Amino acid sequence: MKWTSLLLIISLLFSFNTVQAEGDGEFDAAATAFHHIDDANVFSIGPWSIPLPCILKSDDGWNVFSSGKFHIHGHGNGTMAIDGYVLNGGQVMKIKDSSFPKGEVQLLAETASHDDVHHFYHHKKVDGKTKYSIDFQGKHYDLDVKSTLDGGFLGGGITSFHDFSITKNVISMILMSLLLFFLFRSIAKSYARREGQAPSGIQSLIEPIFLFIQEDVSKPFLGHKWQKFQPFLMCLFFFILALNLFGQIPFFGGANVTGSLSVTMVLALFAFFVTNLNGNGHYWEHVFWMPGIPAWVKLILTPVEIMGVLMKPLILMLRLFANITAGHIVITIFVSLIFIFGKSGDLPGAAYGASIGSIILGLFMMAIELLVAFIQAFVFTILTASYIGAATEESHH
């Protein structure tokens, strides 16, 4: 807790610099929050930006290079353009105009100040959507953001390129998967080495959690088939838990992995397929032709049941996404209070005063978020277990 509060204070000091730089107008807390929870093509540890591999697909083909080639300045802004791609606020964007020269193009001098680099990238709201652009050698270029699969409903859509990069979220998943794998591998080895003995060290830390999932989730919901589905449930629980917690570490990426709909969607789809591919006749009979009720009721009930089958993963996806994203946003907003009260640095006294309240609220939220990290991982797992249990339940008739 001591360390967390210390880090929070340091973060405020850093944020002062970065947000002051942004402040050519009103401080936009929502935009700041949205920016901070977003995925990125750099991994920021404190004030440093660690480059990540970019894998980009456009009509011109594939481009694979390190985001370090953009020559990242503070706040994830690059000073180079690579084959028409630029790095704006940690995000790879593409220059729409195909007449822009290919290859590596120096946009700004290496010696440019953070403010200059920052102001090089313009953004303005058009019909509620943020449009990005740059001015280079007297010419105005519009920037495209990466494609999204929301069909335009959520303000995104298919643009001129797709981003398959190893982003901050992807590298976080890889890191956590490796960490969990080596952790559990060493525990499995300890069990083999210390057969029949009491657990020790890291074993004693993980064993109660493992047994909790096994005894309170796997066995009660899955009955005698628990051994078949337990590894999947364990994977869900520990994968989500590790990523929830990893996102809570201040200044270490702050990756909002489980707060990304893409990630929770994939996890929910895994749960959906495991449930329905293992569904027995009894389950499908209850979905499509509920026994023991009049035929005309079945006509109403069957669509409802089919909707239920589809709603289950949808709700899994949204619950995890919303909870984790909300936590990240609330903490960012609490920190933003400092800049709202301080009018982006015009009123330092108010800013320092507000920072006291912000630190207390922020610490409180972080403590709550630790709890939420466990609860959401557990809820996702136990609901998945109950769905699988319902789909594989034997007939009682």
Added chain:
Amino acid sequence: MDFIFLADFNVIKPNIGLIFWTTVIFGIFWFMMSKYAFKPIAKALSDREAFIKDSLEEANNAREEMAKLKSQNEEILAQARVEQAKILKEAKEAKDTIIKDAKVKAKEEANKIVTSARQEIDNQKMAAMLEVKNKAGLMALEIAEKVIRKELVGNSEQESFANSLVNEIKLN
């Protein structure tokens, strides 16, 4: 229907790259963890559970066995105690009879000895008396002989002689 207010809310927009990588990573994670971590751990835990259950059962059995042995021991001990008491009682009785018999016998023996001793004494006494009588007779005869011889000499002289003779007679 556009949710324009979500335009900058990028995390809600599904991204093909992130979906692809999540699928790949979670797929591999699931496979590797199942095979190399969760299944061995679950197996080790259930093995240990079985081991603990067996051990407890064994301990219980051993405890029961012990209790059984203990009660048996106690029974044997109680029996031994009864036996001991019986033996002691018998021994005491035997002792008493022996002592009683011995006393009776000793009394009889003593009586016998006393009787025979008395008889012996009587016998000796009789013999001594007989001897004394014989000796006294002989002395009387001697004295009488000597008196007779002296009388023949003088009266006074006879008298003094008789006195001297009497003096001579000392019952040794």
